[in-house]
Amino acid sequence: MPASIHATAIVSPGAVLADDVEIGAYSLIGPNVSIGPGTQVGPHCIIDGHTRIGANNVFYRFCSIGGMPQDKKYRGEPTRLEIGDGNMFREYVTVNTGTVQDVGVTRIGDDNWVMAYVHVAHDCQIGSHTIIANNVQFAGHIHIGDWAVIGGQTAVHQFVHIGAHAMVGGSSAVRQDIPPYVVGAGDPFRPVGINSEGLRRRGYEADIISALKETYKLLYRRNLKVEEAAAAMRRLQEERPEAASAIDVLASFIERPGRGIVR
Numbered sequence: 001m002p003a004s005i006h007a008t009a010i011v012s013p014g015a016v017l018a019d020d021v022e023i024g025a026y027s028l029i030g031p032n033v034s035i036g037p038g039t040q041v042g043p044h045c046i047i048d049g050h051t052r053i054g055a056n057n058v059f060y061r062f063c064s065i066g067g068m069p070q071d072k073k074y075r076g077e078p079t080r081l082e083i084g085d086g087n088m089f090r091e092y093v094t095v096n097t098g099t100v101q102d103v104g105v106t107r108i109g110d111d112n113w114v115m116a117y118v119h120v121a122h123d124c125q126i127g128s129h130t131i132i133a134n135n136v137q138f139a140g141h142i143h144i145g146d147w148a149v150i151g152g153q154t155a156v157h158q159f160v161h162i163g164a165h166a167m168v169g170g171s172s173a174v175r176q177d178i179p180p181y182v183v184g185a186g187d188p189f190r191p192v193g194i195n196s197e198g199l200r201r202r203g204y205e206a207d208i209i210s211a212l213k214e215t216y217k218l219l220y221r222r223n224l225k226v227e228e229a230a231a232a233m234r235r236l237q238e239e240r241p242e243a244a245s246a247i248d249v250l251a252s253f254i255e256r257p258g259r260g261i262v263r
Helices: 196-201 206-220 226-239 241-255
Strands: 033-035 050-053 064-067 080-083 094-096 105-108 182-185 190-194
Touching (some): 094 105
Parallel strands (some): 033 050, 050 080, 064 094, 080 105
Antiparallel strands (some): 182 190
16 A cells, blocks of 8 residues: 555655555655655654665654764765664664765664664664663764663764673763673773673573683683683684684674774
């Protein structure tokens, strides 16, 4: 059936909407926007920019999606925003397009739960299945891995990477990279262990969680340099083949260049 568009909404003739998209009262959809099937746009939302949205997303109300980057170097280049499937965006979420100083596109994956007043700045790369709580503020160029949980009121410095399955407690200030599986909180963020409960909920077996606890000790309890801890993790992969792929996620993360690992 044709898209359901409230009489007070304004949809540009250039916008591409799947047949069953719903657009709420007083919402505005720009000319370079594409919205996939099953997506609901609530009242008083603005979606503009070069923005592509997948299926079954919900923009609850008062969202601002696809706005130009908050970057003084921006000169109107046609940078983009890409959003996957099954995401929830609550009140007053803002997501900006990318910049030509990075890859030119901000990306949000699938099945993310983005709560009220969250800001996702230009060039952020958000994975899938994340939970981003109220008033989290992401600066530009941040990468968030799958299944990460970011507690409310947390601020994350530009260019920071937060690994898969990490958990950040509320009101934290994150200025350096957080490795996968790590849980912690504070200003500055301090790691306290492995996100064991989250891993159990996602089906990780006890022996794999046990091996990841060993990797945490190598990185945070053995007084090793980061490169020494990474080498020890590679040896642990050989000793614990059942956990080799899980260990590789962490070892590869700390081997990459970045802003430095929280320690």
